[in-house]
Amino acid sequence: MATHERPSTMVNRDGEAAALDDPVGESLRGHHAHLARRLGRAAAYLPGVATFSAATADPGPQEWADLARLLGRGEFADMFSCAAPPPSDWEPIFVLEGRQMIWRSGSRPDHPHGESVTGVVELGADSVPEMLDLVARAQPGPFWPRTHELGTYLGIRDKGTLVAMAGERLRPPGWTEISAVCTAPEARGRGHAARLVNALIARIAARDERPFIHVAEANTGAIALYERLGFETRKHVTFRGFRTP
Template identity: 35%
Template structure:
């Protein structure tokens, strides 16, 4: 089943996130306010040409795959990130104090977007919360840290938007939120996975300590239709 994570975006749009999916049998994408992700089968040769025909000038997408790509005709790569994909390989017993963790709702979206702006964990917009299971920790009324879910690939669920306000680093909030989220995922008979920048040594150390292991490299391309 791990092979499904070779192409996590297309497979999520075809399985666990089908309710949020637009496109065709070969081309799938989210509404831009949910996520810029778009994908197509690895063997499909006309993917970027089809996306070009579907989208208006200036539309931005995020494309992910385990190997580098050549810049496709009609698209401008604005940013490229070399990342790593991690899959949870630990045991299913998670014991922590989650009493300070609260569910986040659409009423918190502006605060969530501001926290993402400060910490830059990845794309986050007004409807990203629709992926589900967002939780946070508040300190004196301020959202200090949060995490949630993103891609749902068959029996794999991605942890996402793991971020802590700069004023609250080093307090263990991210670790607690991750363990809480892992417990939710495991209780739903799913396997946690996540993506991280390859040079984010601090985050990688946390993930490895929590029982995650590298599955494969993953390249992320932020692209704009010309």
């Protein structure tokens, strides 16, 4: 998905958060380089990990051609962090308004640390089938069979069944994105999302990084939750996806 910043009075501390202007590219060049595929200056995550692709700030025809070749004919290009429009023969698939939120360093979550991690378990490769099942029911956004390789994923089980999860996705320098925050319909309203996000905040802060989140503008309930947990909006973004020619 591509991100286009719109005029805003929201928090924009460029000195400390410049890497967040290109979170996919920064992740693929750094912490997630082992999960990247490349051709020329174009880059994307490996199939099954994520559909995010990255191009430079001002890609020319050759870079777009390289990205199309890298992804393949008629494949999905999730241009999360590219502000440049692709060539006219790239088919638009979706446009989604959203925002990027960053955790205020030193904030105190709305639950004490001990309470926030009660009942939270780490999810590994053996949990992928139930993670995919939960995503299908809760629909938090894109999640694939290898997405868990991007970082730590945590969950909450009820009588052995996974009913909530959240994890780490993009990793630009100094930052970790919290993503896939979701709860099964029958388990909502119990504070599971807050407990999971709090647990991830603690883990991320412990390694001297700061959490950030991307959220759809229409998801006002999630935005309110994240604000309670110490997040503030850095900028508005527009997510876009395309089909390669």
